[in-house]
Amino acid sequence: MDMIRAENVCVSFGKLEVLKGVTLNVHPQEVVCIIGASGAGKSTFLRALNHLEHINNGAIYIEDKLLTHYDHGTRLLHINSKQRREILLEVGMVFQRFNLFPHKTALENLMIAPMHVLGKSKEEAKKDGIALLERVGLGDKIDVYPANLSGGQQQRVAIARALAMNPKTILFDEPTSALDPELVGEVLAVMKQLANDGMTMVVVTHEMGFAREVADRVVFMDGGVIAEEGTPEEIFSHPKSERLQQFLKAVL
Numbered sequence: 001m002d003m004i005r006a007e008n009v010c011v012s013f014g015k016l017e018v019l020k021g022v023t024l025n026v027h028p029q030e031v032v033c034i035i036g037a038s039g040a041g042k043s044t045f046l047r048a049l050n051h052l053e054h055i056n057n058g059a060i061y062i063e064d065k066l067l068t069h070y071d072h073g074t075r076l077l078h079i080n081s082k083q084r085r086e087i088l089l090e091v092g093m094v095f096q097r098f099n100l101f102p103h104k105t106a107l108e109n110l111m112i113a114p115m116h117v118l119g120k121s122k123e124e125a126k127k128d129g130i131a132l133l134e135r136v137g138l139g140d141k142i143d144v145y146p147a148n149l150s151g152g153q154q155q156r157v158a159i160a161r162a163l164a165m166n167p168k169t170i171l172f173d174e175p176t177s178a179l180d181p182e183l184v185g186e187v188l189a190v191m192k193q194l195a196n197d198g199m200t201m202v203v204v205t206h207e208m209g210f211a212r213e214v215a216d217r218v219v220f221m222d223g224g225v226i227a228e229e230g231t232p233e234e235i236f237s238h239p240k241s242e243r244l245q246q247f248l249k250a251v252l
Contacts, residue, residue, distance in 0.1 A: 001064050003028055003169045003200045004049055004091075009058035011044055018044045020224040021058070026169070029198045033211035035235075036221035037247060042204040045221070046173050049202070050093050051084065062087050063168070089117070092162035092170040096178050098154040100146040106133060106157045107142040110164045118165065125164075132160040136190050152183030156190055169200040176207060208251055212236050220244050 004026040011019040019041045026032050034042045047053040049060060051067060059069040059077075065087050069077040100109050110129035114120040120128070133139055136156040146154055155175055162170055172191065176184040188210050195201060195214050205211055211218050211232060218235040220228045228235065228244050236252075239245045 001028070002026060002061070003030075003063060004202065005059075005061040005064075006045075006049060007059045007061075009045065009048055009060065010056045011041075011048055011053055012056050018224055019048065019055075022221075022224075022226055024219065024226065026200060026202055028168075029200055030216045031195045031201045031203065031214055032217050032219060033215040034202065034204045034219045034221060035206070035208070035211055035247075036227075040221040041224040042221050043173050046093075046171050046202065046204050050091055050171055051088060052093075062090055089165060090168045092165055092167035094155070094158050094162050094170060094172045094175050096174045098146070098151075098158045098178075100154055100157060100161075102146050105143050105145055106138060106149065109146070109157060110161050113161070114164050129160075129164060132163050133157070135163070136160045137186070150183055151179045152186045155179065155187045159187070159190055159194075169202070170194070172201065172203040172205070174204050174206065176205070206251070208236070208248075220247070222247070 002025045006022060006024045009019055009022045010017070022045055034045070036042050044053055048055050055068060055070055056073050057070050060067045066077055067084065067087050107126065107129045110132060111122070111125040114125045114128065115122060130139070130142055133142055136159055138153060138156055141149060141153060149157065176187050179187065184207070188207060192214055215232050217229060218232050219226055220235060222243050228239065228241050235244070236248065239248055
């Protein structure tokens with residue numbers, strides 16, 4: 001069973017075609033890194049997987065459950081918001097921006113969704129939240145507000161917040177792009193540990209070193225399509241297409 005399956009996904013904004021038929025399967029415990037130039041459609045594709053972007057064509061499955069299905073703008077699947085929400089609970093998301101509640105402490109940011117969505121008691125949510133903050137190296141920051149945390153620390157809280165919902169897959173949308181260079185490493189270290197722990201991850205990233213070291217598969221997007229995919233060795237050491245060769249020459 002695939003954790004995520006996207007079939008011929010197309011997304012348009014007005015007359016602008018951003019995704020032009022993207023097909024991708026993500027296997028259990030697999031780390032897939034999506035690379036490519038700005039405007040290639042990487043983040044739009046990731047947002048489509050989590051139903052944050054409306055698709056015009058194609059189908060998306062989460063653990064073999066059909067989440068959305070369109071045929072050239074015509075919706076073929078009709079499920080209610082409750083059913084959709086239950087499917088999406090299996091997928092967590094970490095954004096470029098941390099989006100923490102500024103008036104809540106690090107721990108309180110982690111407790112909100114488990115209590116209101118999963119129905120956990122305050123005591124259980126607190127216990128789990130403390131354990132997760134310790135897991136991302138922030139056990140000493142439970143009572144600290146976001147304004148008093150560095151960008152790297154805020155992003156680690158955001159990762160812990162995603163984990164608090166017990167997802168089976170986590171989508172990362174350029175999670176280090178908003179960070180100062182010296183703070184990138186601490187976030188990547190947490191992500192590497194998640195990969196080592198067997199978390200299924202789809203990561204849109206500009207961090208080529210991370211993709212080379214951690215990914216099971218690297219996907220190169222260009223012009224709204226998957227132009228090339230393979231192992232890190234195949235993509236970085238033996239790129240086939242001229243476009244990928246040009247991209248790697250520019251970024252490495």
